[in-house]
Amino acid sequence: MTEYDLVVRSRRAVTPDGERPAAVAVRDGRIAAIHPHDAPLDASLDTDLGDLALLPGLVDTHVHVNEPGRTHWEGFASATRAAAAGGVTTIVDMPLNSLPPTVDPGALTAKQEAARGQCHVDVGFWGGAIPGNLAELRPLHERGVYGFKCFLSPSGVEEFPPLTPDEVRQALEVIAEFDGLMVVHAEDPSLLLDPTGPTYPEFLESRPGASERRAVEQVIELARQTGARVHILHVSSADCLEPLAAARRDGLRVSAETCPHYLTLAAEQVPEGDTAFKCCPPIRSEANRDLLWEGLAGGVLSCVVSDHSPSPSDLKIPDFAAAWGGIASLQLGLPAIWTEASKRGHGLPDVVRWMSANPAALAGIPRKGGLAPGNDADLVAFDPDAANPVDAAGLHHKNPVTPYHGRVLKGVVRTTWLRGTTVDLTAPPRGTFL
Numbered sequence: 001m002t003e004y005d006l007v008v009r010s011r012r013a014v015t016p017d018g019e020r021p022a023a024v025a026v027r028d029g030r031i032a033a034i035h036p037h038d039a040p041l042d043a044s045l046d047t048d049l050g051d052l053a054l055l056p057g058l059v060d061t062h063v064h065v066n067e068p069g070r071t072h073w074e075g076f077a078s079a080t081r082a083a084a085a086g087g088v089t090t091i092v093d094m095p096l097n098s099l100p101p102t103v104d105p106g107a108l109t110a111k112q113e114a115a116r117g118q119c120h121v122d123v124g125f126w127g128g129a130i131p132g133n134l135a136e137l138r139p140l141h142e143r144g145v146y147g148f149k150c151f152l153s154p155s156g157v158e159e160f161p162p163l164t165p166d167e168v169r170q171a172l173e174v175i176a177e178f179d180g181l182m183v184v185h186a187e188d189p190s191l192l193l194d195p196t197g198p199t200y201p202e203f204l205e206s207r208p209g210a211s212e213r214r215a216v217e218q219v220i221e222l223a224r225q226t227g228a229r230v231h232i233l234h235v236s237s238a239d240c241l242e243p244l245a246a247a248r249r250d251g252l253r254v255s256a257e258t259c260p261h262y263l264t265l266a267a268e269q270v271p272e273g274d275t276a277f278k279c280c281p282p283i284r285s286e287a288n289r290d291l292l293w294e295g296l297a298g299g300v301l302s303c304v305v306s307d308h309s310p311s312p313s314d315l316k317i318p319d320f321a322a323a324w325g326g327i328a329s330l331q332l333g334l335p336a337i338w339t340e341a342s343k344r345g346h347g348l349p350d351v352v353r354w355m356s357a358n359p360a361a362l363a364g365i366p367r368k369g370g371l372a373p374g375n376d377a378d379l380v381a382f383d384p385d386a387a388n389p390v391d392a393a394g395l396h397h398k399n400p401v402t403p404y405h406g407r408v409l410k411g412v413v414r415t416t417w418l419r420g421t422t423v424d425l426t427a428p429p430r431g432t433f434l
């Protein structure tokens with residue numbers, strides 16, 4: 001019997017200690033050891049990636065799969081194919097846009113039944129906090145959801161209404177009892193306006209950074225009062241960085257994420273009528289984008305996750321006031337971020353921290369998020385210098401809509417391994433529920 005099932009060698013293995021030559025040795029789906037690059041090892045399969053980078057599989061904690069109920073928007077088969085092709089080996093599905101939304105244990109069962117047998121990567125679930133479901137939070141927690149999502153402003157779908165600040169407090173009190181996590185879409189509805197017309201500048205003006213900042217301040221105050229752990233989703237406005245940094249200095253358990261589109265796209269470049277770029281909160285100015293990179297570099301923003309929220313093309317009409325707000329990018333997050341991060345002097349270990357280690361730690365997903373002994377052998381061979389021209393029609397996403405269409409990104413995922421086995425999109429799916 002051989003000692004290892006698989007050894008993957010790379011001169012650029014991104015471990016928790018940084019980027020270095022290494023041989024990652026796998027047994028029974030887990031990383032058994034990390035050896036020197038050229039160590040002689042006894043393995044059934046021994047692969048040398050040479051100068052291709054070896055990364056831990058990415059962990060995307062913000063994905064709207066939409067199945068059951070809106071499977072024509074996105075489903076588990078297509079979403080997890082896109083994930084695997086993009087180097088994402090774990091997704092955590094958001095509770096809304098599917099029908100029913102995941103706001104009670106029965107809805108979680110319905111979602112898992114719908115997903116069963118279709119997933120090419122491992123899948124976890126968020127629950128939802130909406131008006132009237134306080135009594136469902138603990139049962140959902142006991143069923144294994146990683147936390148609860150709530151909105152302060154309308155979510156875009158009527159079956160998932162927002163909470164008032166007082167309802168958020170009540171939910172946080174319940175969640176604090178079992179030391180759970182609340183993840184918040186933070187825009188204050190009192191500062192949102194109706195767009196005055198169909199163009200991007202009019203849409204952008206209708207969702208000012210002040211609305212995000214005010215909501216973030218409210219949530220931080222509620223975290224202070226209740227002691228609950230909260231996480232701010234998809235920060236788009238750099239106005240939020242100051243209150244978030246202050247909350248960290250005060251020792252509050254408040255974290256925040258941003259998304260590839262806020263870090264790589266900018267309002268100035270949105271083509272006329274191209275609502276593939278519409279999301280809420282919106283993509284803002286180039287100057288704001290630079291500040292978000294500073295927030296990321298300084299650790300105020302800890303995670304970069306996709307907020308993959310696709311819709312069919314016919315909901316992306318060329319009217320920014322009326323089109324569906326959501327960006328499809330699950331397959332493209334890694335090259336999009338690497339393209340911009342490398343220009344700004346960041347390395348692959350930074351990208352891995354933002355897109356794998358920190359999201360895994362945020363949700364508290366065991367055995368994910370790093371090339372370390374004991375972890376699942378979720379691995380990605382990434383060619384960091386290869387050109388990656390994006391054609392929306394060639395992506396695995398169900399609908400061929402993405403704002404990256406026509407761009408040439410840097411970096412190509414060559415192979416993805418899930419728990420020690422290459423992901424083969426033509427073979428039966430091997431993903432499990434987390």
Ligand SMILES: [Zn+2]
Nearest residue numbers: 062094307309
């Ligand atoms: Zn979202």
